[in-house]
Amino acid sequence: MSKRIVINPLTRISGFMEIDVTVENNQVVDAKTKGNLFRGFEQMLIGRSPFDSVYFTQRICGICSAAHSMASSLALEDALKIVPMEQGKYLRDIIHCCEFLQNHIRHFYQYTAPDFVKIDQNSLFQADHDDFRLPPEINDRISRHYFESLTISRLAHQMLAVLGGKAPHNHGVFIGGITTQATAEKVVHLDSILQKISAFIDESMIPDVYDIARYYPEYFQLGRGYGNLLTYGSFNNYKELGTLYVDPLVLTAEGMQVFDESKIQEKIDYSYFTAMEDTYSPREAAPMPDMDKSDAYSWVKAPRYNGLPFEVGPLARLVLSGLYNNGISAMDRTIARALEAKKIAEIMKVLLQQIIPGIDVQKKYELPEAASGRGLVDTTRGALGHWLKVKDKKISFYQIITPSTWDFSTRDENGYYGTAEAALIGTPIQNPEKPAEIGRVLRSFDPCMSCATHVYTPGKQVKTIKVF
Amino acid sequence: MNNTELIRLQLNHLVTQARQDLYTLSRSNDFYKNQQTLQRVWDSLSSIHFLSELLANQAAKHPAPVQNSLMQPPATNQSQIPPITPLPNQNTQSNNQRFFTLQELATFDGKNGRPAYGAVNGIVYDVTNNRAWAAATHFGLVSGKDYTQEFASCHAGQQSILAMLPVVGRLVQ
Amino acid sequence: MNQPILPPEPLTNEAIAERLTNTAIKQLDRGLIKKRNLVYLELNGCSGNIISLLNGENPDIEYALNSMVNLRYSNSLMAAEGENAIEKLMDTLDEDFILAVEGAVALKNNGLYNIIGSWKGKPLTGLEAAKMLGEKASSILAVGACATHGGVSAARPNPSESVGLQTVLPEKKMIKLPGCPVHPDWFLGTLAHLILYGEPETDNLGRPLMFYSTLIHDRCPRRPFFDRGIFAEKLGDKTCLFKLGCRGPVTRVDCPTRQWNGHVNWPIGDDTPCIGCAQFGFPDAMAPFISYDTTRVVKDE
Numbered sequence: 001m002s003k004r005i006v007i008n009p010l011t012r013i014s015g016f017m018e019i020d021v022t023v024e025n026n027q028v029v030d031a032k033t034k035g036n037l038f039r040g041f042e043q044m045l046i047g048r049s050p051f052d053s054v055y056f057t058q059r060i061c062g063i064c065s066a067a068h069s070m071a072s073s074l075a076l077e078d079a080l081k082i083v084p085m086e087q088g089k090y091l092r093d094i095i096h097c098c099e100f101l102q103n104h105i106r107h108f109y110q111y112t113a114p115d116f117v118k119i120d121q122n123s124l125f126q127a128d129h130d131d132f133r134l135p136p137e138i139n140d141r142i143s144r145h146y147f148e149s150l151t152i153s154r155l156a157h158q159m160l161a162v163l164g165g166k167a168p169h170n171h172g173v174f175i176g177g178i179t180t181q182a183t184a185e186k187v188v189h190l191d192s193i194l195q196k197i198s199a200f201i202d203e204s205m206i207p208d209v210y211d212i213a214r215y216y217p218e219y220f221q222l223g224r225g226y227g228n229l230l231t232y233g234s235f236n237n238y239k240e241l242g243t244l245y246v247d248p249l250v251l252t253a254e255g256m257q258v259f260d261e262s263k264i265q266e267k268i269d270y271s272y273f274t275a276m277e278d279t280y281s282p283r284e285a286a287p288m289p290d291m292d293k294s295d296a297y298s299w300v301k302a303p304r305y306n307g308l309p310f311e312v313g314p315l316a317r318l319v320l321s322g323l324y325n326n327g328i329s330a331m332d333r334t335i336a337r338a339l340e341a342k343k344i345a346e347i348m349k350v351l352l353q354q355i356i357p358g359i360d361v362q363k364k365y366e367l368p369e370a371a372s373g374r375g376l377v378d379t380t381r382g383a384l385g386h387w388l389k390v391k392d393k394k395i396s397f398y399q400i401i402t403p404s405t406w407d408f409s410t411r412d413e414n415g416y417y418g419t420a421e422a423a424l425i426g427t428p429i430q431n432p433e434k435p436a437e438i439g440r441v442l443r444s445f446d447p448c449m450s451c452a453t454h455v456y457t458p459g460k461q462v463k464t465i466k467v468f
Numbered sequence: 469m470n471n472t473e474l475i476r477l478q479l480n481h482l483v484t485q486a487r488q489d490l491y492t493l494s495r496s497n498d499f500y501k502n503q504q505t506l507q508r509v510w511d512s513l514s515s516i517h518f519l520s521e522l523l524a525n526q527a528a529k530h531p532a533p534v535q536n537s538l539m540q541p542p543a544t545n546q547s548q549i550p551p552i553t554p555l556p557n558q559n560t561q562s563n564n565q566r567f568f569t570l571q572e573l574a575t576f577d578g579k580n581g582r583p584a585y586g587a588v589n590g591i592v593y594d595v596t597n598n599r600a601w602a603a604a605t606h607f608g609l610v611s612g613k614d615y616t617q618e619f620a621s622c623h624a625g626q627q628s629i630l631a632m633l634p635v636v637g638r639l640v641q
Numbered sequence: 642m643n644q645p646i647l648p649p650e651p652l653t654n655e656a657i658a659e660r661l662t663n664t665a666i667k668q669l670d671r672g673l674i675k676k677r678n679l680v681y682l683e684l685n686g687c688s689g690n691i692i693s694l695l696n697g698e699n700p701d702i703e704y705a706l707n708s709m710v711n712l713r714y715s716n717s718l719m720a721a722e723g724e725n726a727i728e729k730l731m732d733t734l735d736e737d738f739i740l741a742v743e744g745a746v747a748l749k750n751n752g753l754y755n756i757i758g759s760w761k762g763k764p765l766t767g768l769e770a771a772k773m774l775g776e777k778a779s780s781i782l783a784v785g786a787c788a789t790h791g792g793v794s795a796a797r798p799n800p801s802e803s804v805g806l807q808t809v810l811p812e813k814k815m816i817k818l819p820g821c822p823v824h825p826d827w828f829l830g831t832l833a834h835l836i837l838y839g840e841p842e843t844d845n846l847g848r849p850l851m852f853y854s855t856l857i858h859d860r861c862p863r864r865p866f867f868d869r870g871i872f873a874e875k876l877g878d879k880t881c882l883f884k885l886g887c888r889g890p891v892t893r894v895d896c897p898t899r900q901w902n903g904h905v906n907w908p909i910g911d912d913t914p915c916i917g918c919a920q921f922g923f924p925d926a927m928a929p930f931i932s933y934d935t936t937r938v939v940k941d942e
Contacts, residue, residue, distance in 0.1 A: 007723035008759035011716045014688050016757055036756040037685055037767075038747070039793075040800030047797075049929040055916055056924065059793040062689025062822060106695070114720040123729075124712050127720040147703055150695060154903075157696050161902035165911030167696065168689045168822055169918070172911050179876040180912040189905070289800075291750060362877035362912075364933050439722050450687045477870070581937035597870065599858060602914070603886030603932035608925055 015449025066099035067379035079373025088177020088361035102156035223330030223441035225423035229316035246321035312382025402451035566637035577612035578604020584611035678738035679710035686744025689822035697825025740778035745803035781815035821918035857889035888917030
C-alpha cells in the first residue's frame with residue numbers, strides 16, 4: 001500500500017520548495033523535488049550594462065548574495081581579460097569567507113537545529129513531530145546556542161560590510177577584487193570579529209553538531225544519493241599561497257578526477273521548459289519556459305557532468321580535499337558544514353595576514369564591443385557558475401547554474417534522479433503521518449530555491465495551469 | 469579649472485539659488501518656511517557680495533589666473549554648480565542661441581568628457597552637473613535626446629524645474 | 642501590594658478588592674509593549690529582507706521575538722512544515738495580526754509562478770495568500786523593493802509579471818519600506834512605532850518619515866566634493882561618485898547617517914556609488930549602476 005506525502009512548503013530553507021514522495025512499506029520509493037518560484041534573471045540581464053550584472057545578480061538570493069557577486073565578477077574578468085592583483089583576490093576572498101561563515105552558522109542553528117532540538121520559547125518553534133531524543137541538558141544548551149548564534153552570524157555579516165559596504169547585497173565585490181582599500185583599522189576590526197566567530201564555532205557549533213550526531217546515528221546511513229561529488233575548486237589558484245582549500249575535482253565510483261568544465265550540460269527533460277534539444281551546454285541559448293509540458297514538475301533544470309548527476313557543497317569540498325572521509329550521508333553533510341566553517345575561519349586568518357593596506361586595485365574599466373566569459377566559484381552551497389556574452393557593449397546572453405540546481409535537479413530521460421531525489425529514495429519513514437526524516441535529509445543539502453529557479457527566456461503564451 | 473572660473477561658477481549657482489528662493493517665496497504662505505527662505509536669500513546675497521569683491525580684487529592684482537586651489541571661495545549651503553544660468557524667457561544672450569538638430573543633440577550624451585544636454589519643448593538645457601542626472605542619466609533616460617513627452621508625463625505642473633536649468637540653445641528640425 | 646496603606650484609605654472589603662484589581666491591571670499593563678501577532682510572508686523574491694532583519698541590532702531580532710511580536714508565520718524560521726505550516730498561517734486569519742510581506746506578487750498564470758505552499762491539497766499561490774491575508778490584516782507593511790513596487794523581481798522584461806503589493810490590494814492602506822534589502826532598523830523601527838504608538842507618519846508615497854525623508858545627497862559626507870566639482874573617475878576613489886552614476890541625489894533615505902550592519906560602513910563609504918536601491922523605480926530607473934564613460938579628466942587641480 002503506497003502513500004503519497006507532499007510537503008509544501010519545505011520550511012527553513014531559502015526560497016520555496018515542494019517535496020512529493022511516495023512511500024511503500026515505510027520506505028521512500030519515489031521522490032520529486034520541486035522549485036516553486038520563478039523570476040527570470042537570465043532574461044532580465046539581457047540588454048543591461050555588463051558592470052551592472054555584479055550588483056544585479058546578487059539579488060538572486062539574499063543569504064548567498066556575495067557568492068553571485070563573486071561569480072559575476074569572475075565572469076566579467078574572464079570576458080574583459082582582466083587579471084586581478086593578488087591583493088584584490090585576497091580581499092575579495094575575505095568577503096567570500098564572511099558570507100560562508102554567516103551562511104553556515106545560520107543554516108545549522110536557524111534552519112537545521114529545530115529538526116532535532118526542542119526550542120520552547122515560542123509557538124514558532126512548535127514542531128510537527130515528536131522525535132526529540134537529546135537529553136535535557138544538551139537540548140537546552142543547543143537551544144541557548146540557537147539564540148547566541150544570532151549574534152554571531154550577525155557579526156559575520158558585519159565583517160562582510162567592513163570590506164563590502166553592506167550585507168546582504170554588498171557593494172564591495174567587483175572586477176579586480178574589491179572597490180575600497182584595506183586599512184590597518186579594518187584589518188584588526190576583521191580579526192577581532194573573526195576571533196569571536198572562531199571561538200563560537202570551536203566551542204559551541206562543532207560540539208553541538210557532534211552531539212546531535214550521537215543521538216541520531218541512523219542519519220549516517222540516510223540520504224546518500226549517488227555519491228558523485230564535484231567542486232570547481234575553492235580558495236585555490238593563489239600565486240604565492242597555492243591552494244588553501246581544494247582544487248577543481250570530481251569523485252565518482254571510478255575514483256577522483258580533475259574537473260573538466262566542457263563536460264557540464266543542462267537537461268530539461270522534466271523541467272518546465274521546451275527547446276529544440278533536451279540537453280544543451282551552458283554557453284548555448286537557454287530554452288523557453290513551458291508550464292504546460294507534460295511530465296514536467298519543477299522550475300529547476302538538471303545539470304549533469306558527463307551525463308551524471310552530482311552533489312556539490314561543503315561535504316563535496318571536504319571529501320575532495322581529503323579532509324573528511326567518514327562517508328556521504330545526511331548527517332555527514334551537516335557535520336561537514338560545521339567543520340567547513342572552521343576551515344573557512346582558518347583560511348580567512350591566513351588571507352588576513354597577507355593584506356597590505358592602502359593598495360587600490362580598481363581601474364577605470366572599458367567595455368569591449370563583444371566578449372564572452374565565465375566565472376566558476378565554489379561557494380556556500382557548492383559549485384556556482386555564471387556564463388555571459390557581451391555584444392554592442394551590453395549583455396547579450398547570461399546563464400547561471402547554481403549549486404542548488406545541481407543538488408535539486410529534476411530527473412532526466414536517462415533514468416537518473418536528481419541528487420536530492422536519489423538521496424531520499426530508500427529512506428525509511430518511521431511514521432508516515434509525521435515524516436521527520438524527509439525534511440532532515442533535504443535540509444542537509446542546504447537548499448536555496450531562489451537560486452535554483454531563476455531561469456527564463458522569452459516564451460510563448462502559457463495557457464494551462466499545471467496542478468499536480 | 470582655474471580660480472576665476474570656480475568663483476564664477478559659485479556666483480552663478482548662488483544667483484540661481486536666490487532666484488529659486490524668490491520663486492518659492494512667491495508661492496508659499498508658510499510663515500516659518502518663508503523666514504528660513506528669506507534668511508537663505510540674505511546669505512546668498514552676502515556670499516555674492518563677498519565673491520564679487522574677491523573677483524574685483526583679483527582682477528586688479530592678477531591679470532593671469534591663479535593656480536593654487538587653496539584660494540577656493542567658502543562653501544555655502546547650496547547644491548548645484550551649473551554653468552551659465554539665464555532664465556528661459558531672457559533669450560537675448562548670444563552664447564545661448566546655438567541651434568541643435570536631433571543628431572547634434574545626440575552627441576551631447578555626457579560620455580567621454582562631453583557635456584550632457586536634454587531638450588524639452590524645443591529648448592536645449594545643460595544637465596551635465598545637475599544632481600538628478602548622475603552619469604548623464606535620469607531614471608533610465610540617457611541624455612542627448614528630446615524628452616518633451618517624458619517631461620510632460622512625469623513632471624506635469626513642475627515647469628519650475630526647467631526654470632532652474634541652464635539653457636544652451638534651441639532644437640531645430 | 643507592598644505599598645504601605647496610608648490613612649484615611651478605607652479598609653472595607655470592597656475597597657480592598659478594588660485596590661487589588663487595580664494593581665493587577667497595572668501589573669498586566671506594566672510590560673512596555675503588548676505583543677502583537679506578526680505574519681511574515683515571503684513571496685516572489687530573494688529572502689534578502691529577512692536575512693537583513695536577522696542582522697538588526699537596535700533592536701535585534703531576539704528582542705523583537707521576545708518582547709515585540711508573536712511571529713506566527715515565517716517559512717524561513719518556523720519549525721512546522723508543509724500543510725501544518727500553512728495551517729498556522731490560516732489560523733491567524735481570525736485573529737488580530739500585522740502582515741509584513743517581502744517579495745513581489747507574481748501574477749503570471751494566475752500566480753502559479755510563485756507557489757508558497759499547499760492548502761487542502763491544492764497549491765497556494767503568493768497572489769492568493771497576499772490577498773487573503775491582506776484583507777484581514779490590521780496593518781500591512783510592504784518590506785523591501787520587491788514588495789513596495791516590484792523591485793528586481795519585476796525588472797524588465799518582468800517574466801513572472803511581478804508587481805508590488807499595493808497593486809493586488811489597491812484599497813488597502815499599507816506602509817511601504819523600500820530598500821534592497823530593507824535596513825533592519827527601518828523595519829523594526831516601523832514595527833515598534835506601530836505597536837507602541839500606532840501608525841507612523843508617512844509621506845505621500847507611504848514611506849515612514851522617520852527614515853525616508855532626506856536625500857542621501859543632502860547628508861553625504863562627500864557633498865563638499867560635489868559642490869566643488871571634484872569627481873571620482875573610478876571605484877575606490879575618495880571623492881564625489883556622481884559621475885560614476887551615484888543615485889544619492891534622487892534617493893530619499895538615511896543611509897549616510899544610519900549606515901549598515903552596526904554602523905560599520907555603507908556603499909558610498911565603500912567607495913562605490915549609491916544604486917538607489919531604496920527609491921521607487923529600482924532597479925530599471927536606476928540603471929546603469931556603474932558608468933565610467935561619463936567621467937572626465939580634471940585639469941588644473
